[in-house]
Amino acid sequence: MFGIRRWWRRRRRSYLRWQCDICGKVRDDTYVSVITKPLIIDDVGVVGGTENIKYCNDNPDCTQKAKAFTRFAPTKRKE
Numbered sequence: 788m789f790g791i792r793r794w795w796r797r798r799r800r801s802y803l804r805w806q807c808d809i810c811g812k813v814r815d816d817t818y819v820s821v822i823t824k825p826l827i828i829d830d831v832g833v834v835g836g837t838e839n840i841k842y843c844n845d846n847p848d849c850t851q852k853a854k855a856f857t858r859f860a861p862t863k864r865k866e
């Protein structure tokens with residue numbers, strides 16, 4: 788059992804790393820959570836669309852900003 792545990796931990800450490808969408812740091816899987824929210828482009832919800840925001844779950848700043856973060860920020864139209 789110990790052998791498998793150690794193998795799993797090493798595997799996690801070497802392969803599961805994600806980049807935080809908020810601060811841009813590449814973190815271990817343990818410290819990165821994913822929030823899934825409806826995809827909204829220009830204030831219009833895309834049917835069936837979702838986007839995944841990755842953030843540091845040990846950083847209150849990232850956790851807070853992840854709730855409002857979107858890769859598809861409303862673009863300002865010229866009128």
Ligand SMILES: [Zn+2]
Binds near residue numbers: 808810812849
């Ligand atoms: Zn972060």
